[in-house]
Amino acid sequence: MDPDLAFEVWSGERAQRIENVLAGALSPQAGIPAPLIDAMRHAVLDGGKRMRPLLAYAAGELAGADPAVVDAPAAALEMMHAYSLVHDDMPCMDDDELRRGKPTVHKEYGEANAMLVGDALQALAFEALVAPLRETIGRGRATLPVAEMVSVLARAAGAAGMAGGQALDLAAVGARLERKQLEAMHQLKTGAMLASAVHLGLLGGGDLSAKMRQAATDYSEAVGLAFQVVDDILDVTADSATLGKTAGKDQAQDKPTYVSILGLAESQALAHQLGLRARQALEPLGPRAGSLARLADFIVHRVY
Amino acid sequence: MDPDLAFEVWSGERAQRIENVLAGALSPQAGIPAPLIDAMRHAVLDGGKRMRPLLAYAAGELAGADPAVVDAPAAALEMMHAYSLVHDDMPCMDDDELRRGKPTVHKEYGEANAMLVGDALQALAFEALVAPLRETIGRGRATLPVAEMVSVLARAAGAAGMAGGQALDLAAVGARLERKQLEAMHQLKTGAMLASAVHLGLLGGGDLSAKMRQAATDYSEAVGLAFQVVDDILDVTADSATLGKTAGKDQAQDKPTYVSILGLAESQALAHQLGLRARQALEPLGPRAGSLARLADFIVHRVY
Numbered sequence: 001m002d003p004d005l006a007f008e009v010w011s012g013e014r015a016q017r018i019e020n021v022l023a024g025a026l027s028p029q030a031g032i033p034a035p036l037i038d039a040m041r042h043a044v045l046d047g048g049k050r051m052r053p054l055l056a057y058a059a060g061e062l063a064g065a066d067p068a069v070v071d072a073p074a075a076a077l078e079m080m081h082a083y084s085l086v087h088d089d090m091p092c093m094d095d096d097e098l099r100r101g102k103p104t105v106h107k108e109y110g111e112a113n114a115m116l117v118g119d120a121l122q123a124l125a126f127e128a129l130v131a132p133l134r135e136t137i138g139r140g141r142a143t144l145p146v147a148e149m150v151s152v153l154a155r156a157a158g159a160a161g162m163a164g165g166q167a168l169d170l171a172a173v174g175a176r177l178e179r180k181q182l183e184a185m186h187q188l189k190t191g192a193m194l195a196s197a198v199h200l201g202l203l204g205g206g207d208l209s210a211k212m213r214q215a216a217t218d219y220s221e222a223v224g225l226a227f228q229v230v231d232d233i234l235d236v237t238a239d240s241a242t243l244g245k246t247a248g249k250d251q252a253q254d255k256p257t258y259v260s261i262l263g264l265a266e267s268q269a270l271a272h273q274l275g276l277r278a279r280q281a282l283e284p285l286g287p288r289a290g291s292l293a294r295l296a297d298f299i300v301h302r303v304y
Numbered sequence: 305m306d307p308d309l310a311f312e313v314w315s316g317e318r319a320q321r322i323e324n325v326l327a328g329a330l331s332p333q334a335g336i337p338a339p340l341i342d343a344m345r346h347a348v349l350d351g352g353k354r355m356r357p358l359l360a361y362a363a364g365e366l367a368g369a370d371p372a373v374v375d376a377p378a379a380a381l382e383m384m385h386a387y388s389l390v391h392d393d394m395p396c397m398d399d400d401e402l403r404r405g406k407p408t409v410h411k412e413y414g415e416a417n418a419m420l421v422g423d424a425l426q427a428l429a430f431e432a433l434v435a436p437l438r439e440t441i442g443r444g445r446a447t448l449p450v451a452e453m454v455s456v457l458a459r460a461a462g463a464a465g466m467a468g469g470q471a472l473d474l475a476a477v478g479a480r481l482e483r484k485q486l487e488a489m490h491q492l493k494t495g496a497m498l499a500s501a502v503h504l505g506l507l508g509g510g511d512l513s514a515k516m517r518q519a520a521t522d523y524s525e526a527v528g529l530a531f532q533v534v535d536d537i538l539d540v541t542a543d544s545a546t547l548g549k550t551a552g553k554d555q556a557q558d559k560p561t562y563v564s565i566l567g568l569a570e571s572q573a574l575a576h577q578l579g580l581r582a583r584q585a586l587e588p589l590g591p592r593a594g595s596l597a598r599l600a601d602f603i604v605h606r607v608y
Contacts, residue, residue, distance in 0.1 A: 031464045031492075036471040040463065087423060092415035111396035112474050115419070116467050119391060119426065123462030126430050130451040130458075146450045147437040150430055158427030159336045159344065163420050167340040170416050188335075 007294040011054055017067065018053040019045070021075045025128050039109040039117045040124075044082045047100030047244065051227070051299070052077035055194060056201035058291035059216065063205025069132075073149060073200035076129035080157050081193060083121035086114055088166065094249065101244035122157070129153060149203055156196035165189025169255070177256040183225065190231075191224030198223075198292070211284060218281035219292060226274035227299050232257035233267050234304070242304050275300035311598040315358055321371065322357040323349070325379045329432050343413040343421045344428075348386040351404030351548065355531070355603070356381035359498060360505035362595035363520065367509025373436075377453065377504035380433035384461050385497060387425035390418055392470065398553065405548035426461070433457060453507055460500035469493025473559070481560040487529065494535075495528030502527075502596070515588060522585035523596060530578035531603050536561035537571050538608070546608050579604035 001009070026041050028034060053074035060070035089096040089104040090111060097107050106114035133146050155161055165188030172185060198220045202208055208216075232250065236259050240247045250257045258267045278296035282289040305313075330345050332338060357378035364374035393400040393408040394415060401411050410418035437450050459465055469492030476489060502524045506512050512520075536554065540563050544551045554561045562571045582600035586593040 029464075031468070033463070033468050033471045033475070035475070036463050036468055084423075087419055090419070092419060113471065115391055115394070115396060116471050116474075118423070119388075119461075120463040120467035122423065122426050123458045123465075123467065126454055127458035127462060130454045133451040146454075147434040150434045150450075150454050154427045154431035154434075157423075158431060159340050159424040160333075161427075163424035163427065164335070164337050164340055166423075167337045167417065167420050170420075171337070171339070 003294075007291070007298075010291060010294075011298070014054055014057045014067070015050050017057075017071070018050050018074050018078060021071045022078060025075055025079075025124065025131075035109070036113070036116060036120060039105055039113055040121055042102070042108060043086050043105050043117055043121065044079060047102065048078070048082070049302070049304070050078060051295075052081055052193060052197040054295055055197035055223075055292070056204075058295050059198045059201025060204040061201075061291050062285060062288045063202045063208070063212070064288075065201065065204035065206075069144070069204045070201055072129055072132045073153070073197075073204060076125040076153060077193070077197050077200065079121045079125040079128060080153065080162075083118040083125070084157075084162055084166075084193075086121070087118040090114055093166075093170075094253070096246055096249070098240060099245050101241075125153065125157075126150065144206070145203055149200055152196050152199050152203070156192040161188055161192035161196075162190075165192070172256055174254050175256065177261070179258075179261050182256055182258065182261060186228040187221075187224065190228050191221065194224045194227060195220035215281050215285050215289075219278050219296070222274045222278035222281060223296050223299055226271050226278065226296070229258045229267055229271045229274065230300060230302060232259045233264065233271065234302075235259070236264060238303065244304065271300050307598075311595070311602075314595060314598075315602070318358055318361045318371070319354050321361075321375070322354050322378050322382060325375045326382060329379055329383075329428065329435075339413070340417070340420065340424065343409055343417055344425055346406070346412060347390050347409050347421055347425065348383060351406065352382070352386070353606070353608070354382060355599075356385055356497060356501040358599055359501035359527075359596070360508070362599050363502045363505025364508040365505075365595050366589060366592045367506045367512070367516070368592075369505065369508035369510075373448070373508045374505055376433055376436045377457070377501075377508060380429040380457060381497070381501050381504065383425045383429040383432060384457065384466075387422040387429070388461075388466055388470075388497075390425070391422040394418055397470075397474075398557070400550055400553070402544060403549050405545075429457065429461075430454065448510070449507055453504055456500050456503050456507070460496040465492055465496030465500075466494075469496070476560055478558050479560065481565070483565055486560055486562065486565060490532040491525075491528065494532050495525065498528045498531060499524035519585050519589050519593075523582050523600070526578045526582035526585060527600050527603055530575050530582065530600070533562045533571055533575045533578065534604060534606060536563045537568065537575065538606075539563070540568060542607065548608065575604050 022044055026044060028037050056074040056077055057067060057070050085099055086105045088094050089099055090106050096104055105117050165185055168185040169189055198216050202216055235250045238247055275296050279293050282293050326348055332341050360378045360381055361371060361374050389403055390409045392398055393403055394410050400408055409421050469489055472489040473493055502520050506520055539554045542551055579600050583597050586597050
């Protein structure tokens with residue numbers, strides 16, 4: 001099969017797989033108020049590129065993990081990401097009305113409920129992460145490194161990761177950042193969670209060799225930066241309908257971006273370069289890293 | 305020693321212990337933006353009754369757990385509780401200015417930061433819960449049931465627990481609830497986290513007997529309800545300075561409470577009765593349950 005087509009089939013299959021896992025984890029159930037679970041489903045289902053789950057599945061493949069083992073971390077990653085979007089879209093943050101082509105949660109369900117949706121999704125992410133470990137392997141005496149998996153996700157989401165990056169982002173509105181500072185901010189805000197996706201996928205295969213750990217770190221760093229550079233480019237070049245969120249927000253909110261610091265052409269060159277660096281990081285790992293390499297290409301060349 | 309005095313010494317010692325653990329977990333460190341960790345410390349340190357940590361230590365004692373083993377769940381519980389207060393105090397929720405005798409986080413640091421403080425504290429709760437399991441026992445292949453502990457905390461905090469209860473609470477403003485509905489709401493909103501404190505403390509001692517599990521469930525249910533009934537009573541009878549938060553809020557916001565449904569005298573009788581029921585639940589367990597029994601008394605007779 002043509003490699004482009006093969007990747008398309010692979011990513012389509014995995015996207016469908018994670019959709020089913022998420023829909024199952026968010027099915028209405030006794031003990032959860034119905035309007036809350038409705039709003040949580042609105043936030044998570046039917047939308048998004050599922051980039052973090054795809055990275056986790058691709059990394060799992062590299063480590064020889066069964067996709068079924070990666071389902072739980074993949075779902076946890078997407079729930080965590082979705083919660084951050086819900087909170088980020090609220091009036092006291094970015095005040096956005098459109099997300100993944102739908103009204104944002106606070107527009108549809110009110111601010112207080114949007115806050116609770118985010119809070120509940122973060123808790124559910126951790127519950128989903130350990131759920132199969134409880135059920136199938138028995139009370140956490142698992143062959144998988146449970147505590148490490150929880151810790152990796154918690155750190156990537158918290159003050160030393162995504163939430164910390166958001167705090168830096170808030171402080172940066174209207175400020176003139178150096179490129180180094182911009183990178184440090186994005187490294188926390190987006191990079192940490194993307195890296196945790198790769199890390200969790202690899203842990204699905206059990207223990208990691210030093211070689212694999214190093215390659216994953218280098219790959220994640222390049223891909224995390226590339227993701228953000230392309231985000232900044234798309235904010236300028238794409239329209240809201242294609243993005244599924246409001247385009248042109250960065251400039252409107254006077255946020256420092258790669259485009260505002262480097263200009264558009266140099267930002268595009270940087271994205272391309274970072275994509276190459278991500279591929280190079282994988283070279284020592286052989287053909288099993290193929291899906292990760294293809295994902296790096298997708299991240300650089302995506303149009304939404 | 306006089307039993308009242310002995311309990312006072314015990315709870316003072318444990319309160320100091322958890323203060324140290326929390327201060328350590330929230331110490332400024334490279335990689336975390338300084339203003340964010342400042343605001344997180346404001347939210348967590350120097351304040352509160354530390355009821356959830358005390359319940360965890362007392363339950364740990366019953367299960368024969370070393371207090372050092374209970375430190376992590378105790379800290380996780382308090383971080384989770386503190387995050388819920390930060391979010392609950394925000395303008396889109398209860399809009400409160402005073403908490404634990406200090407300005408609320410959004411008053412001091414702004415709304416966007418308050419949201420991030422809560423988000424980061426929830427993540428840190430899970431990180432703190434598993435941290436010692438990672439370090440001392442080695443990658444989660446622990447004798448403690450890691451996955452179960454994470455799951456217990458996540459469920460108590462999420463849509464089937466605290467966040468779900470908050471959603472019901474929001475929906476109940478201005479509504480006339482039956483007593484049964486009020487109880488169901490509080491069971492989620494406060495009861496689930498108090499019960500998880502007992503559960504996590506017991507798990508610190510390893511596996512649980514069916515007898516202990518049952519007693520803990522009965523005790524937690526009674527203590528959880530008692531806690532809320534007394535909260536509703538204090539909202540009417542105490543002043544803001546004693547409570548460290550704004551008194552009289554329930555009535556001002558037209559929230560259904562035990563006092564509004566049953567009246568003050570009957571609410572006081574109910575609190576007393578629930579205290580007795582909590583003590584009775586512990587009877588089969590003998591003297592090791594002493595601290596839990598004393599905590600039930602404290603919850604019923606507290607004045608703040």
